[in-house]
Amino acid sequence: MNPFPVAKITFRELLKEKSFLGLLILQVFLLFVSKVISNVVAGDTVKVAMDFALSFFFFTVALYAVFVSVGSTFRDLSEKVVYLILSKPLKRSDYVLGKFLGCTVAVALFTFLSFFIVTSGILIISSTANLYIPHVVVVERIFLLSLLVFLMGVFLSAFGILFAVLFTSQVLALISAIFLFLAGLELSPVKELVVSSKYVSPVNKLIVQIAYYLFPNFSLFDIKDYAVHLSIKVSPLFFALVFIYSLIYTSAVLFVATYLFDRREL
Amino acid sequence: MKRLLVAFLLVVISIPFMLKADKIKPRVNELAPVLPYSYSQVLLSSPGLRSPAADLLFMNLCYLTGNDVFNQWKERKFTQEEWKRLIGNVEVIEKLDPYYFDPLYYLGSYVPWKVEKNRELLLKINSILLQGNRKIKDWRLPFFVGFNYFYFLGDKVKGAKYLKMASQMEGAPPYLKLLVPRLYAESGKIDLAIAVTYEELKRTKEGPVKKELEKRLKALLAIKELDRAVKVYRSRFGKCPSGLQELVKSGIIRAIPEDPYGGKFYIEKGKCTVWTTSNLRPVKKPTSSR
Numbered sequence: 001m002n003p004f005p006v007a008k009i010t011f012r013e014l015l016k017e018k019s020f021l022g023l024l025i026l027q028v029f030l031l032f033v034s035k036v037i038s039n040v041v042a043g044d045t046v047k048v049a050m051d052f053a054l055s056f057f058f059f060t061v062a063l064y065a066v067f068v069s070v071g072s073t074f075r076d077l078s079e080k081v082v083y084l085i086l087s088k089p090l091k092r093s094d095y096v097l098g099k100f101l102g103c104t105v106a107v108a109l110f111t112f113l114s115f116f117i118v119t120s121g122i123l124i125i126s127s128t129a130n131l132y133i134p135h136v137v138v139v140e141r142i143f144l145l146s147l148l149v150f151l152m153g154v155f156l157s158a159f160g161i162l163f164a165v166l167f168t169s170q171v172l173a174l175i176s177a178i179f180l181f182l183a184g185l186e187l188s189p190v191k192e193l194v195v196s197s198k199y200v201s202p203v204n205k206l207i208v209q210i211a212y213y214l215f216p217n218f219s220l221f222d223i224k225d226y227a228v229h230l231s232i233k234v235s236p237l238f239f240a241l242v243f244i245y246s247l248i249y250t251s252a253v254l255f256v257a258t259y260l261f262d263r264r265e266l
Numbered sequence: 267m268k269r270l271l272v273a274f275l276l277v278v279i280s281i282p283f284m285l286k287a288d289k290i291k292p293r294v295n296e297l298a299p300v301l302p303y304s305y306s307q308v309l310l311s312s313p314g315l316r317s318p319a320a321d322l323l324f325m326n327l328c329y330l331t332g333n334d335v336f337n338q339w340k341e342r343k344f345t346q347e348e349w350k351r352l353i354g355n356v357e358v359i360e361k362l363d364p365y366y367f368d369p370l371y372y373l374g375s376y377v378p379w380k381v382e383k384n385r386e387l388l389l390k391i392n393s394i395l396l397q398g399n400r401k402i403k404d405w406r407l408p409f410f411v412g413f414n415y416f417y418f419l420g421d422k423v424k425g426a427k428y429l430k431m432a433s434q435m436e437g438a439p440p441y442l443k444l445l446v447p448r449l450y451a452e453s454g455k456i457d458l459a460i461a462v463t464y465e466e467l468k469r470t471k472e473g474p475v476k477k478e479l480e481k482r483l484k485a486l487l488a489i490k491e492l493d494r495a496v497k498v499y500r501s502r503f504g505k506c507p508s509g510l511q512e513l514v515k516s517g518i519i520r521a522i523p524e525d526p527y528g529g530k531f532y533i534e535k536g537k538c539t540v541w542t543t544s545n546l547r548p549v550k551k552p553t554s555s556r
Binding site: 037040041042043044047048051052055058059182185186189190193218219222224225228229231232 | 306309310313314315316317318320321324325328363365366367368371372401402403
């Protein structure tokens with residue numbers, strides 16, 4: 001048997017979740033918040049509105065990916081659905097893979113709809129802004145950001161499933177995934193500060209560098225500045241490298257998740 | 267329903283107590299001070315939010331400056347220490363979001379007037395603006411640097427250097443091309459002024475700016491010629507001539523050239539260099555009164 005039936009069920013189940021629609025409505029609300037905040041600042045209000053709107057978009061997709069992956073796996077385990085599924089001729093690893101694929105499709109749909117909402121909002125804000133020098137909004141750049149945000153969502157879903165398999169408490173799994181995400185975002189600036197500081201001991205520098213290499217680097221997916229400032233250039237190689245990196249790392253996480261789930265007592 | 271009404275009434279009754287308590291509540295400090303922000307602290311406390319953090323810092327900076335401008339704090343104005351912190355905060359903003367132009371515009375156009383006597387802060391402003399210019403290719407940034415050098419710091423040569431940089435950037439107004447040679451000439455660098463004018467003439471298309479540059483070049487070449495004559499006179503007689511007429515009388519030059527701007531060339535006493543009463547600007551002819 002293959003993992004696709006589980007993926008199909010997971011996706012259908014996630015679409016019915018209130019969090020799907022709830023977070024999309026939150027996106028619309030946060031767009032209004034971005035507009036209000038941008039009105040307070042002097043100068044290029046569109047730039048400020050974009051900074052906030054894209055940051056909200058980035059974090060909302062990350063939260064959705066964590067919630068659905070942890071929530072969906074835990075629900076199966078707590079409501080004993082997993083027994084029903086595993087009574088069929090299906091490997092445990094196929095179940096984990098199916099969950100992951102279902103989450104991936106749900107994250108893809110969520111990211112696409114969020115991209116549509118955020119881009120429409122930004123275009124409206126930019127067309128109504130009264131600027132001396134207009135801020136040009138390039139939709140292709142926001143789309144490229146969305147692609148990376150989607151990859152990040154997939155990456156986080158894998159971690160969400162891993163933590164759901166690893167921990168017996170849902171809250172602990174959620175918090176761990178969110179902290180891992182924040183740590184992954186911080187590692188790059190932390191390394192930048194620590195390596196250039198003369199007050200940090202060589203041992204601590206080494207620890208930070210090891211952590212930098214081993215921890216998932218979520219800051220790679222953050223190209224909001226590229227979407228906002230047209231003078232920033234990004235080579236296509238960057239996108240290819242990020243794709244390969246997330247593919248390899250996600251596979252590694254899924255291997256660990258399937259290994260743990262195979263040995264878990266249900 | 268009765269319970270809801272009672273609850274509502276209780277909330278209404280509590281309002282005067284709340285208002286009175288709010289009035290006598292101890293407040294820490296009504297004056298909003300300019301806090302110095304640290305780049306590393308802001309960076310570490312805002313994961314994935316570098317740009318919004320920069321936006322918020324700039325908002326705070328605009329708010330504080332607004333208070334200072336509109337006298338919101340009664341008689342209180344920013345101290346030089348607070349301006350120093352404010353300049354430091356712009357530097358933090360630029361580290362967080364190196365492509366953010368507005369804080370640099372604020373820094374270049376407004377802040378120097380507030381710290382005009384503080385050389386150290388003016389140089390700090392210039393270094394932040396030049397740092398910003400590495401990422402943001404906008405002519406206004408080197409223009410502000412050049413302006414600070416020649417107007418506030420009194421260094422016309424450096425001023426001209428950065429104005430020249432600004433004049434060669436996209437979108438720069440044509441008058442900058444004329445300003446650069448004048449600054450060099452005023453600072454005694456006639457050769458440099460001539461070289462810059464030649465260079466600009468090659469690049470400038472036919473039009474009013476080209477005509478102005480030709481006029482400027484003519485005046486500069488005349489000054490250079492007269493300067494050379496003054497040097498010959500000094501080597502021959504061991505003193506500075508008292509006027510340009512002496513150069514004609516001694517046979518070093520045939521006649522005193524005309525200033526194309528309508529002024530008159532003269533020898534600056536003390537420096538023994540040639541300059542013009544027009545200051546390389548068109549001299550307005552006096553209108554005859556009826």
